Amino acid sequence: MTKETLIVSLKGENATDPVRALTEPRWVRWSLIGVGVLFVALFLVMPLVEVFGSALDKGLEYYLNAVTDPMALSAIKLTLISAFFSVVLNTVFGVASAWAITKFNFWGKNLLITLIDIPFSVSPVIAGLIYVLLFGLQGLWGKWFIDHNMHIIFAVPGIVLATIFVTFPFVSRELIPLMQEQGSDEEEAALVLGATGWQIFWKITLPNIQWGLLYGVILCNARAMGEFGAVSVVSGHIRGLTNTLPLHVEILYNEYNFTAAFAVASLLTFLAVVTLIAKALVGARYEKEKEVLPSSLESEPTL
């Protein structure tokens, strides 16, 4: 907007309408909103509709058969197992690392912070390859494990390991800024009042970080269930044994079984939508928790 038009819109015919005086012309507003809506519809809504549409292409019965197929059920089971281990282990690790990083000073702290970020900066395929190089038959420790009858690569443990690696930073990345902002005042207060380390953690620290923690867990879980690249490398694609849901979708698709592929994909999509809703709910609560409430009640008690 040029200087002249600004003056006109402030002094001119719009002067009586404060809202119009402070905003852009109608055609600018509508075209900007239109571009935004079109973009979201094209890239987010259409694929979503397409997934469910294609999944139900051959009717509900076909859909249910595809989803309850033993291979599909096995993939669901494996996805849940790897998500479970990733969430549990990364929650414990995330809380412990965030606690250490924000409440203590120690040598190598910056190195640890950098290390936590590695899974974000390394391609998941490379992450998978790292495990093949370590535990594969030709790998560094692979022979020892196989000699002791422990199969990691092309087996469930490999998939779980790869998933843990990829989802490693979610919880700690969520907690570190939160705990930094909160500082250690409450913990110090509890310590001086005579609380032990465990009491401080369970009664003070954990309640203060619970919403941030839940948020991190949801993100971690979503990524664990949807991970493809790293898992694909270590899985070996053995049907009914080492296929997770994303891998199962790929196999069905490669076999030109599009309807079944979309049916299974709709499960993942459904999980994603549920996660999004949970994330929105927790996020709203979390934001509310973070904001400092105004001390609205200045009234003194009447004695």
Added chain:
Amino acid sequence: MSIEVRKLNKTFNGFKAVQDISLKLESGSLVALLGPSGSGKSTLLRMIAGLEIPDSGEILLTGREATFVSAKERNVGFVFQHYALFKHMTVYENIAFGLRVRNQSEAEIREKVHNLLSLIQLSGFEKRYPSQLSGGQRQRVAVARALAPSPEVLLLDEPFGALDAKVREELRDWILKLHEESKVTTLFVTHDQNEALEVASRILIMNHGKIEQDGTPIEIFDHPATHFIAQFVGETNYIDTEVTEKGLAVWGPFRFPINPSFTKGQKVRIYFRPHDVYVTEQFETLQVKAKIKKTRFKGTVIEYLLDIGEGKSIFAQVPKGVALASGFKDGLDVYAAITAFHVFPL
């Protein structure tokens, strides 16, 4: 219930926060640790509480060696500047925390918390959360929480620093009353000299990690031990001059009789408070001529900038009633004398 500190040192990344401090607080005393920010007063307090570990030196609580005793075992009450109340707990649970971790019975806890609530005049507020309290109420809850486990000493770190002036004054009176009732040895850190002068029976003034003076409020105010304290505590004029002859320093029209130990020609700085400048409209005795250049209203006193000739000027404060009765105003010729001053070598 006494606190003793011997040759305490603490350095943070090469910055000497506390240097060789020794002090002893008798049981039941109420002492202020006064100093500008960065003077090391909070560090000293946190070391006594066990929240920082000294590099060297000793801390004794009630005569027992406590230097390396965990904060958890020291049985001190600590009140933080920003309250540090447990946000997710009610007022009741906040105060009860120190009792719960000591596994006291529910009945004992209830009785103690209710006693403390009435002490801090917040009975009926037990179900509120800290976010539903005003700043002054939060700080009182923080004091009650610190007192709940019956600590041997109470340490307060800038307890009123985050509150507005009116509430601060109320809490000052309240802390004094509380101390009279409980008789807990209390050490509080402040950068507000009025707070220290008004509340404490003894003041330790810290600067650059060292204690510069240790005395009663009157001693500190009337007999500052160092340059720093003369400038830091209370308002003051200061002038730089040299000793004119044995026992006398002259600055403009003023003649200061000084200690004969200063040698002739020695450079000195003389401090005198604006309220120690005696101003009258008629010449009385030993006064010099002055002219009112500027008037500043300061509530109970009125401050004047006095032109005393030779391009020199000083500040004088006159009680409001006296000033109004005398009809002081800008441009008026008056007479002034300095009734009290302190001389330090430069």
